Amino acid sequence: MLPGRPLVASLARIPFFAGLAADALERVAAGTRTRRFRRGEVIFHAGDPGDALFVIVTGEVKISVPSESGEEAILTTLHEGDVFGELALLDGAPRSASAAALVATETVVLPRDRFRELVATEPAIRDALLASLASELRRLTTHVEELHFLDMTGRLAARLVRLAGESGPPEVDGAIHLRASLTQAELASMVGCTRQSVNKLLGQFSDAGLVRLDRDGIAVTDLPGLVTASHR
Numbered sequence: 001m002l003p004g005r006p007l008v009a010s011l012a013r014i015p016f017f018a019g020l021a022a023d024a025l026e027r028v029a030a031g032t033r034t035r036r037f038r039r040g041e042v043i044f045h046a047g048d049p050g051d052a053l054f055v056i057v058t059g060e061v062k063i064s065v066p067s068e069s070g071e072e073a074i075l076t077t078l079h080e081g082d083v084f085g086e087l088a089l090l091d092g093a094p095r096s097a098s099a100a101a102l103v104a105t106e107t108v109v110l111p112r113d114r115f116r117e118l119v120a121t122e123p124a125i126r127d128a129l130l131a132s133l134a135s136e137l138r139r140l141t142t143h144v145e146e147l148h149f150l151d152m153t154g155r156l157a158a159r160l161v162r163l164a165g166e167s168g169p170p171e172v173d174g175a176i177h178l179r180a181s182l183t184q185a186e187l188a189s190m191v192g193c194t195r196q197s198v199n200k201l202l203g204q205f206s207d208a209g210l211v212r213l214d215r216d217g218i219a220v221t222d223l224p225g226l227v228t229a230s231h232r
Contacts, residue, residue, distance in 0.1 A: 007032070010057055011108065016083045016132065017055075019124025035103035039181070048095045050088020053115045055093035056080050059105025060179065063097050064189065074189040076139060077102065078165060083132060089115050103181060147192060155157070155191040156201050157229035160211065164220040175212060175219040182217055205229070 005030040009140050011017045017028060034057075037043055043054065046066060060079055064072040075097060078084055088095050110118075118125045146155050164176040169227075172176060184202070188195045202218070205211045210226050212219040220226060 006150065007108070014055055014081045016128045016179045019128065020122060024122055028118065032108050035107050035109050037107070038101050038103045039101055042103050043099040044085070045093050045103065046098045050085065050093065050095055051112050051203050052085060053083060053089060053110040054085045054099070055083050055108040055110065057108055060102040061099055061105060062102050063099055065097050066174070072189050073120040073192065074186060075143070086097070086129060086132060102179070152193050152197055153201055154230050156187065156198060157205070157226045159187065159190050160220060161223065161226050161230055164223055164226070176223065177216065178218045178220065180217045202230050
């Protein structure tokens with residue numbers, strides 16, 4: 001773990017474990033290990049055995065589904081405090097999606113047997129697990145709704161709105177800067193279109209004053225305008 005950040009203290013700040021008493025956190029910490037991943041490193045592949053729960057301490061992770069041709073659909077991006085990999089621990093099936101680090105990422109890994117023990121003995125963990133699954137279902141419902149009812153412009157605008165919401169408060173110039181390493185290819189994988197289409201739409205958004213494109217990446221300059229565009 002990072003210097004000055006004992007594992008128990010780090011776990012206590014993670015919403016999934018926030019309801020646990022101090023002694024329970026100590027038991028959780030004793031049964032976990034820390035893993036660090038470089039930017040772009042795969043954490044697990046779709047089809048791998050589901051043998052552990054991952055908790056993001058620092059960094060960012062993408063969850064994606066690959067196609068036979070090598071393309072991918074990015075289902076979601078996860079951040080500090082988020083957990084992933086719980087689904088395969090519940091039904092024993094292989095991983096249904098792949099996970100990879102978008103930036104240098106540090107995780108806490110909870111083995112399957114310890115996870116199932118916590119679910120069986122700690123009501124707070126069961127509640128957190130149900131909340132996590134409900135959130136995932138809502139996210140998937142939103143994703144399907146956007147794919148069916150929005151055109152490419154609306155889907156890209158909606159994704160940029162969500163990314164802006166995950167990027168913290170505006171800078172001094174009022175703009176919300178998205179992750180610097182975010183690529184147009186990633187955005188295309190998120191909204192189900194080509195990189196060329198994303199490039200064209202970003203140019204239109206820039207001309208309309210909704211975003212700014214520069215060497216530091218994408219900055220949202222008119223969030224209400226993007227929200228309006230996301231309703232198309």
